[in-house]
Amino acid sequence: MVGRPRSEQARRAILKAALRLCERDGYPNVTLKGIAEEAGAGRQTLYRWWDTKADLLLEAMTDLVGSSHAPSQAGLETFLSETFALADGAIGRIVAGLMAEAQSDPALGERLRERLIGPRRDALRAVLERMPPPPGADLDLLVDMIFGAMWYRLLNRHAPLDSALAGDITALVARIAASPGPHGDLPG
Amino acid sequence: MVGRPRSEQARRAILKAALRLCERDGYPNVTLKGIAEEAGAGRQTLYRWWDTKADLLLEAMTDLVGSSHAPSQAGLETFLSETFALADGAIGRIVAGLMAEAQSDPALGERLRERLIGPRRDALRAVLERMPPPPGADLDLLVDMIFGAMWYRLLNRHAPLDSALAGDITALVARIAASPGPHGDLPG
DNA sequence: AAGATTTCGAGGCAGCATGTCTCGTATTGA
DNA sequence: TCAATACGAGACATGCTGCCTCGAAATCTT
Structure with a gap:
């Protein structure tokens, strides 16, 4: 070279x-x-x-928020509050734009999952596993529903993306954890 | 005139x-x-x-699926299965495209919420209220998490949008309904 | 030191979609 | 009959994309 x-x-x-x-x-x-x-x-x-504008912005985003994918020792509510705070500002609008563009560019969708969404999912999953007590439910389904609600509000904008949502979700997950699950893993 | x-x-x-x-x-x-x-x-x-392509397609969509917003007497799993089946095909791709375009056109987002997403939310809420027993939780939060998961999979395509998801969600909601909620509304 | 190779900023070019405008024609109510 | 409006068709300017070329700069090889 x-x-x-x-x-x-x-x-x-x-x-x-x-x-x-x-x-x-x-x-x-x-x-x-x-x-x-x-x-x-x-x-x-x-x-x-860069192949496209989206590619360029995706690199800019990973440079920005890549560090925040490190395993967090925070509890669920804190983790969600921090994540929602990130998603509520300019960064969220950019990520929403990338997701929008991915609807007409499957290759971009793949990169988005690999570099941004996948790592974020892993981080949430780790937080859920460490909860006392762990929800004892299908964690992938929980991740889908929690981050699903986040994306739903980010894209559809029918309700704010704030710490109140983080609190409500945390309360619901705690309630699931305290319920008699399919594995019979109630504490005590 | x-x-x-x-x-x-x-x-x-x-x-x-x-x-x-x-x-x-x-x-x-x-x-x-x-x-x-x-x-x-x-x-x-x-x-x-029509002002834009999105406006035109939105009218085409409401002509197509407007009737399916009628109050359903089905249970949660059936309702979700039918909804996911609709969203999994060509209609889902169009709606995803509309949502993508709404990211750069707030007025379109408003119309989308009014004519498609809002009615669908109301329908799901009605189904949840009629469940035996009702979840006894914040229904709006549940709607956000259930349809959130649907949109999340529709847009991000990390997992299929099928009847298995409908079953898993139904089971989780049943578990929530059977848990000691904030209102102490356990059956019996 | 000289040459080959690659990047740099700058700008020209065709291709395509948008949105506005005009044209001649068709259909309605007054 | 006449005014008003919609119709199909197409011209036109505008803006972005993606590819091309140009001369200059920077680096490695010989």
Whole structure:
């Protein structure tokens, strides 16, 4: 491999410009052309390293929130409150835009699951397993219903995504944990 | 009001062409131009009566599934199985596309909630209220988590949307109903 | 030091969809 | 008969995409 190496400075400028434009204009109104101009980069530089706008923003998002996928020692309510707080702001709008775009781009959907949604699911699952007592139910179903409610509110916007929801969900999960489950694993 | 009346024949031809193209090419690949040609209509005729492609498809969808919002006498598992079966096919892909487009069009989101999502929520709520015994929990939260899981799988496609999910959810809700709730409304 | 290779910013180009406009025609009520 | 409106058809400007080229810069190999 010879030749001029990729400019890390240009890469950072482009990702930063993309995030800035998303905050200012909203994800759907951002164009690759606009990002290039905002970053002072050539358009071909973007097309060389990313296939689509969504790809570019996905990399920007993983750079941003990738660290928060580390195994959390927090309880369920805290974990959900922090997650909802993240999803309620500009980051949430971008992720919603990515999910929207994934409806017309299956390959993007795959990358989204691998890099963002999958790790987040794993983190929630770990928190549920550590609960005293553990719910003793199908954890994958619980994850689907908890994060399902989050995505439902994020995309449909019929109700806020706040700590009240985190509390309500936590209470419901505790109630499930205290109920006679299919495995007969009631505490005591 | 004088002048030539709106052609109901043209309206039906356009809606039908839109649905046909959605099945053939997928919602995101359908264009107003293509719909007009497929329907043998002028493009201005589409722009006169609908603001966007999403508006047009939303009308087509409500014409299709509007009747299924009638109060159902079915149990939870049957209701969910039927709903998931609807959402798992071509209709589901169209609705997913509408939800995706609503991320960049708040007015469309509003219409979507009013005409499709709201009525469906009400129907599920009614089914939950009629359960023996009723869950005795926050029904709105339950609706969020059940339809949340549905939307989550519809959009993220990490797991199938089938009758197995309907069964699992029904079992979990039954378990919640049988648990000591915040209102102390255990049967017996 | 010289040359090959690759990236860089910049911009031209065709292709496609959008949304507006115009045209001639058809259909209704006054 | 006449005004008003919808109809099918198509032209037009606009904006974004994705590919192409250009000259310059940066790095490795020889």
